[in-house]
Structures are given as structure tokens and as C-alpha cells.
Amino acid sequence: MTKKLYYDSADIQEWSTVITSAIEREDGIYVTLAETAFYPHGGGQPCDTGTIGGIAVLDVVLEAQEVLHKVAQLPGQTEVDCAIDWARRFDHMQQHSGQHLLSAVFLKLYQAATVSFHLGSDYATIDLDRSELSAAELAEAEQEVNRQIYLNRSIVSYFVTAEEMAKLPLLKLPKVTEDIRIVEIEGVEHNACGGTHVAATGAIGLIKLLRSEKQKGHVRVTFLCGGRALAAFNDHVQIISQLSVKFNTGKEEIMDRIGKWEQEQKLMQMELAAVREQNDSYLARELLAAAEADSRVIRLISDTRTLKDLQSLAAKLTALTDLPLLLLSAAENKAVLAHSGSAEFSCGAFFKAHLGGYQGKGGGSDKLAQAGFPSWEDALAFYNFAKEQF
Incomplete structure (x- = not known):
């Protein structure tokens, strides 16, 4: 069985040992070591990574009390130098020790026990046995947990027997009945835990x-x-500094400036909407005036208008004419087909029947349909086909 050095000391970063076995599985190659400081997945804490004989360690798991190390390839020798990715390990130690301290604080302040813990790559979470938590309570817990950090209380771990464990003030009993490891924060809590931890609360930062x-x-x-x-x-801090520069103000006034900027944007959007409305009305009348007496469809290709713009224009046109409308956006490779309801065809059914031949996707109702195309060539080809159908 592998000797677990991470139980002797969480600060071991490098050591030399021998490979005792190699196992080839469907998902890769695993090796066992005579001694290992690589912590396997467990107790909410992710595994360590690093190198064995210069080969990357990809995963570490515990099976039947044996530590298996998944490696990128089998090392060329049995005697190997090993190294932990210390930045990753110390981060996990800070988060895990911080969780213990935070859980103890929530229990002391609000009698809220921790029911689960998750340590992710970006943040950590605890689930508390409580239905809600106010902002004031959250702030109070943050103040208290950091006060405990400043006291720099020692954190020690040790193994106990079931009889010795029974004398400890544990909130939750472990599932194991032997090799019971206790992590103790001086004057704060005793917790059954197999994870790695910093030596004192001050190291949590x-x-x-x-x-x-x-x-x-x-x-x-x-x-x-x-x-x-x-x-x-x-x-x-970087985001706030960039906002200060952007709004040319101190950080204390950023929110006021953003509020004023939002008001200005709302006014501009209202003015722009009014201009677009007026422009659509002008363009609708121009298109109708330019249409030939025998025109069967009103057509437009726009280099700048979006699909939303074309839909708005279609609403204006269908209120003024019974002719069908075929509108195309070169900016977005999208088409709109519409009519007032007097036409004898369904816009949605027409698109459904013919879009596939031009790699288009879309649909709609009897009076209005829209579609998008992967390229301008496809969009234009469909437009040219459609205009000949009416």
C-alpha cells in the first residue's frame, strides 16, 4: 500500500520514490508509488497534479486505499523524482481550510450547519442547513471569519480511534470506523476530514x-x-480604474455618471426610434411611388438595414398596399416576405417550400416570414428566385 505523505505533511512538494506497479486502462495509464504526496480526489477537494519522473500527472484517485496516478505516459524508469504543482495544492489548502473556518462561523453565529461543500476551479461553495440568509448576516459572517483568520489559530491534523473520537465535539460523525483523521482549528472546531490544510488560519489570507x-x-x-x-x-480594481478613465471621474462618482449616461442613452434611443419611424414612412412612400403600374411585388435590397429594420418597414408597407413585399438585408443575409392579407399565398409556406434549395432557414405566418442564409450568394440567389414567383 502506498505511504500517503500528504498525511505526514501538507507542505511536501518534491520527493523521490519508486514505481511499484503500472496499470493500463481504457482511459489511460496509471501507476502506484511506494510513497506519494499527490492528494487524490476526496472530501470535496480536487486532486493534485504535477510530474512523476518528468511525466505529467493528469489525475489522482483512491481505490481500496491505494493511490492511483494517471500519467501522460509510462516513465522510462522505476526510480523517479516527483513534484507537486504547488500553486494548485496551496490554493486548494487555502480554500479547504477557509471552508472549515467559514462553516464553523456560520454554525456559531446562526446555528446553520454545512450540508455540502464544493471546491471548483474558480470559486468554492457551501450549502447551509437554512432556508435563507440576509445580506446583514452574510456581512457579519464575513467580518467574523476574517477576524478568526487574523488570530492566526493553529490548524493540526491527527488520527484517532473510535473511542478517542467519541470524546471529541464533532458535529458530524464520519462514515469510517478506523483510520479516522481529525482536523482541528485551535479553539474553533474539530472536524473529521482527509483533506490537506494550511498550518494556521493566517495562511488562508x-x-x-x-x-x-x-x-x-x-x-x-x-x-x-x-x-x-x-x-x-x-x-x-482594474475594472473600476478603467471606468474612472472612461467617464473621466473618480471612483466615488462612477455610479452617478453611469446613471446619467443611461438616461442620455434612453433619450438617444427614443430620438433614434422616432427618426427610424419617420424614415420608414418616407421610404415606404418612395418605394410605392417608384413601383411600376403593373408591379406584382415591392422589392428592396438594403446594405445597412437589419432584419428588425426590414420587419418594421414591412409593417409600414402592408398598411399602404396590398402588393406582396420582398425585402433583403445585405448586412445580415436575411430576407423578409410579407403581405397585407389579401394575397392568395402563405409567406411561411412559401419559405418552407423553397428555402432548403438555398441553404436558408426560417419561417413565419401567412402574412409575414423571415429567413437567414449562410452567405450573401445564397441570400441573393433566393431573392432573385422569389421575385420571379409573384
Whole structure:
């Protein structure tokens, strides 16, 4: 059985050992080691990665108390030097230790026990045995958990027997009855856990609570610890700095400036909508005036108008004429077919019958249909075909 060095010390980053076996499976090659500091998936914590004999470790799993290391290829020697991806490991240690501390704080402040923990690549979450959590409670928990970090309480782990475990103030009993590992935060909690942790709460750095939301009868709290929290803070500072430059104001006045900008945009959109409405009316009358006396369809190819613009124009035209309309957007390779209801054909049925021959997709009602094409050539070919059908 592999000796699990991560139980002796979570700070081991490099060591030398021997490969004791190699297993080839459908999903890849796995090796076992005489000693390993690679932590396998478990307890909500992802596995470590790194190298064995210079070969990348892709996954680490625990099967029947044996640690299996999935490698990119089999190392060429049995005696190997191993190295942990320390940045990944330390991040996991910060998040996992932070979760223990945060769970203890929620339990102390609100009697809200943690029912599940998830450590993702970007953020971590805990689900609390509580139906809701107010913003004030979230803020209070954040203040308290960071106060506990500043106290730099020691975090130790050790194995106990079932009899010794029975004397400890554990909130939740583990499923195992032997090799029971306890993680203790000095003066805060005892927790049965097999994960890797920092040596003291100060190494967590800080904890930032991002949000809380209801989740299947519980409250899910999303949070960041340590390096992740610092990276998020730096991202936010950069965004605020860019907004300050963009709006030419200090960060204290950004929201006021954004509010004024939104009002200006609303006014501009209203003015633009009015201009478009007037322009559509002018264009509709121009198209009707330019139509020949024996015209069977009103046609238009526009280089700038979108599908939405063409639909608006179609509404104007169908109110003024009983002729069918065939409109094409060169900007979006989209077509519109419409009529007032007096025509003896269905726009949607026409598109359904003929679009396939031009790689077009779309549909609609008897009075209005629209379609898109993968290229301008396809759109124009369909337009030329359709105009000859009326």
C-alpha cells in the first residue's frame, strides 16, 4: 500500500520514490508509488497534479486505499523524482481550510450547519442547513471569519480511534470506523476530514463572501479564499480604474455618471426610434411611388438595414398596399416576405417550400416570414428566385 505523505505533511512538494506497479486502462495509464504526496480526489477537494519522473500527472484517485496516478505516459524508469504543482495544492489548502473556518462561523453565529461543500476551479461553495440568509448576516459572517483568520489559530491534523473520537465535539460523525483523521482549528472546531490544510488560519489570507442564494431548501454561499480573493479584488480594481478613465471621474462618482449616461442613452434611443419611424414612412412612400403600374411585388435590397429594420418597414408597407413585399438585408443575409392579407399565398409556406434549395432557414405566418442564409450568394440567389414567383 502506498505511504500517503500528504498525511505526514501538507507542505511536501518534491520527493523521490519508486514505481511499484503500472496499470493500463481504457482511459489511460496509471501507476502506484511506494510513497506519494499527490492528494487524490476526496472530501470535496480536487486532486493534485504535477510530474512523476518528468511525466505529467493528469489525475489522482483512491481505490481500496491505494493511490492511483494517471500519467501522460509510462516513465522510462522505476526510480523517479516527483513534484507537486504547488500553486494548485496551496490554493486548494487555502480554500479547504477557509471552508472549515467559514462553516464553523456560520454554525456559531446562526446555528446553520454545512450540508455540502464544493471546491471548483474558480470559486468554492457551501450549502447551509437554512432556508435563507440576509445580506446583514452574510456581512457579519464575513467580518467574523476574517477576524478568526487574523488570530492566526493553529490548524493540526491527527488520527484517532473510535473511542478517542467519541470524546471529541464533532458535529458530524464520519462514515469510517478506523483510520479516522481529525482536523482541528485551535479553539474553533474539530472536524473529521482527509483533506490537506494550511498550518494556521493566517495562511488562508482572507475570505470574501460573494453571494448567497436559495438552493433546494438550503442556502448556498459562494466564496473565495486567499489568492483567489486577491485576484478577484485586483480584477475589480482594474475594472473600476478603467471606468474612472472612461467617464473621466473618480471612483466615488462612477455610479452617478453611469446613471446619467443611461438616461442620455434612453433619450438617444427614443430620438433614434422616432427618426427610424419617420424614415420608414418616407421610404415606404418612395418605394410605392417608384413601383411600376403593373408591379406584382415591392422589392428592396438594403446594405445597412437589419432584419428588425426590414420587419418594421414591412409593417409600414402592408398598411399602404396590398402588393406582396420582398425585402433583403445585405448586412445580415436575411430576407423578409410579407403581405397585407389579401394575397392568395402563405409567406411561411412559401419559405418552407423553397428555402432548403438555398441553404436558408426560417419561417413565419401567412402574412409575414423571415429567413437567414449562410452567405450573401445564397441570400441573393433566393431573392432573385422569389421575385420571379409573384
